Amino acid sequence: MQHRRTTRNLAVAAALGLALTGIANADPAEDTLEVTTDDATITLTTTAPAPAAVADVFDTVYSGWHFRDPDTRDMQRDDFDNPGMVFVDLGQEKWDEAIGTNGESCAGCHEGPESMAGLRAVMPQVDEATGKLMIMEDYINTCVTERMGLEKWGTTSGDMKNMLALISMQSRGMPQNVAIDGPAAPFWEQGKEIYYNRYGQLEMSCATCHEDNYGNYIRADHLSQGQLSGFPVYRLKDAGLVSAQQRFVGCVRDTRAETFKAGSDEFKALELYVASRGNGLSVEGVGVRH
Amino acid sequence: MKSQLWLASLVALSAALPAAADTAPGDVAYTDGAVAVSLTGVAGDAAAGAKVMTTRSEGNCVACHQIAAMPDVPFQGDIAPALDGVADRYDEAQLRGIVSNAKMSFEGTFMPAFYKTTGFIRPGDAYSGKAAPENLPPILTGQQIEDVVAYLLTLKE
Numbered sequence: 001m002q003h004r005r006t007t008r009n010l011a012v013a014a015a016l017g018l019a020l021t022g023i024a025n026a027d028p029a030e031d032t033l034e035v036t037t038d039d040a041t042i043t044l045t046t047t048a049p050a051p052a053a054v055a056d057v058f059d060t061v062y063s064g065w066h067f068r069d070p071d072t073r074d075m076q077r078d079d080f081d082n083p084g085m086v087f088v089d090l091g092q093e094k095w096d097e098a099i100g101t102n103g104e105s106c107a108g109c110h111e112g113p114e115s116m117a118g119l120r121a122v123m124p125q126v127d128e129a130t131g132k133l134m135i136m137e138d139y140i141n142t143c144v145t146e147r148m149g150l151e152k153w154g155t156t157s158g159d160m161k162n163m164l165a166l167i168s169m170q171s172r173g174m175p176q177n178v179a180i181d182g183p184a185a186p187f188w189e190q191g192k193e194i195y196y197n198r199y200g201q202l203e204m205s206c207a208t209c210h211e212d213n214y215g216n217y218i219r220a221d222h223l224s225q226g227q228l229s230g231f232p233v234y235r236l237k238d239a240g241l242v243s244a245q246q247r248f249v250g251c252v253r254d255t256r257a258e259t260f261k262a263g264s265d266e267f268k269a270l271e272l273y274v275a276s277r278g279n280g281l282s283v284e285g286v287g288v289r290h
Numbered sequence: 291m292k293s294q295l296w297l298a299s300l301v302a303l304s305a306a307l308p309a310a311a312d313t314a315p316g317d318v319a320y321t322d323g324a325v326a327v328s329l330t331g332v333a334g335d336a337a338a339g340a341k342v343m344t345t346r347s348e349g350n351c352v353a354c355h356q357i358a359a360m361p362d363v364p365f366q367g368d369i370a371p372a373l374d375g376v377a378d379r380y381d382e383a384q385l386r387g388i389v390s391n392a393k394m395s396f397e398g399t400f401m402p403a404f405y406k407t408t409g410f411i412r413p414g415d416a417y418s419g420k421a422a423p424e425n426l427p428p429i430l431t432g433q434q435i436e437d438v439v440a441y442l443l444t445l446k447e
Binding site for chain 2: 197198199200201202203204208212213216217218219220223249252253254255256257258259
C-alpha cells in the first residue's frame with residue numbers, strides 16, 4: 001500500500017501548514033507524435049486512458065516522449081533524424097547473416113523480420129510450453145543457443161540490443177497489450193512489489209519518482225511516468241541504445257542501492273509489471289530520449 | 291607543491307573518516323524529530339554547508355529543493371518544498387533532526403536520511419550499483435550535517 005504515501009504526506013504537510021510543492025503536478029508537453037517513415041506518415045498513440053493496472057493512481061498514461069525537450073521530441077518525428085535507426089539496420093544485417101554453427105540465420109527460419117509483427121506489443125509474456133516468464137532477450141537467446149549452437153548473447157550486448165530494435169520496429173504503432181492475468185499473475189504481483197519497494201540508502205521506489213512526481217524536476221531531469229513504450233530507446237547521453245533492463249539497472253543504482261542484474265528474474269517481473277502500466281500506448285519502435 | 295598535495299589528501303581523509311568524538315548515527319537522540327545536541331561539538335560552517343548542499347555526490351539537496359538564495363546553482367529540482375525562509379519555520383535542533391533523518395519528522399517522507407546507516411533494502415556502495423560495504427558510512431558525516439544546518443539557519447525571510 002505504499003502508493004498511498006502521497007495522500008499521507010499531503011495530510012502531514014497540511015497539518016504542518018507547508019507549501020504543497022512536492023505533490024505531483026503533471027505537465028507533459030501537449031504534442032502529437034507523427035512520424036515520417038520511408039514510405040508513410042504514421043501517428044503514434046503517446047497518451048492513453050490509464051489501463052486497469054494503474055487506474056487507481058492515474059487518469060492518463062503518457063509516453064516518456066512527452067517529457068523530453070522539443071529538440072529531442074523532433075528527432076523522433078522522422079526516421080531519417082532518429083539516430084536509433086542505424087541500429088535497426090545493424091539488427092537487419094545480423095538477421096540475414098548465416099551466423100549459426102551450421103550456417104543458420106534468423107531469416108532462414110523466420111523469413112523477413114515482419115514475421116515478428118505484434119510480438120513486441122505483448123512482451124514480456126509467459127511461455128506456454130515452459131511456464132517461464134520471457135522477455136524478448138530470452139526468446140532471442142533461445143534461438144541463438146538451441147537453434148544456432150552459439151554462446152548466448154549478453155543481455156545488454158550490442159548484438160542483443162540491435163535485434164531488440166529490429167523486432168520492436170515490426171510492432172511500431174501497435175498498442176502495448178501485455179497480459180497480466182492467468183499464468184502472468186504471479187509475475188505481475190512480484191513486479192508490482194518491486195516497483196513499490198523503497199531501495200537503497202536513499203530509500204526511494206520507482207513510484208517515488210515516476211508515480212508521485214512525474215512532471216516535476218529532479219535536478220535537471222524532467223520526470224516521466226517511466227513507461228516502456230519507447231524501448232529500446234536511443235539515448236543521446238549514452239550515444240547508443242538502452243534496453244528496459246538497462247534502464248532499470250540505472251534507476252535502481254541511482255537510489256544508492258545494490259541493483260538486480262539485467263535479465264534477472266526480478267527485473268523480468270518488473271518489466272512485465274511496468275509494461276502493463278503502459279497498456280494502450282503505441283510501441284514506438286525505437287524512441288529518442290536524452 | 292608537495293605540501294599542498296599533502297594538505298589535499300589530509301582534507302580528503304578527514305572528510306571520509308568521522309572524527310572519534312562524533313555521535314554515531316545509531317546513537318543520535320531524536321525528540322519529536324529534533325536533535326538538540328551538536329553531532330560533533332564543532333560549530334558548523336555555513337559556506338561549507340552550501341557546498342555540501344549543491345554537490346551531487348554529497349547532499350545534493352538542490353536535486354529536490356529550490357533555494358532562491360543560490361541563484362547561481364542551475365537546475366534546482368522541485369519535487370520537495372522550497373527551502374526559502376526555512377529558518378523561520380524550524381529551530382536549529384529541528385533542522386539538525388530533519389537533515390539527519392527526516393523520517394523522524396515527516397512520517398514516510400521520501401527525503402533521504404543523511405545520517406543513518408542501517409535499515410535499508412539492498413543498500414549499495416554509493417552510486418556503483420554494487421553491494422554496500424559492511425560498515426556502510428552515512429551519506430554525510432556529522433560535521434557535514436552541522437555545516438548544512440549552519441547554512442539552513444541563514445535562510446530567513
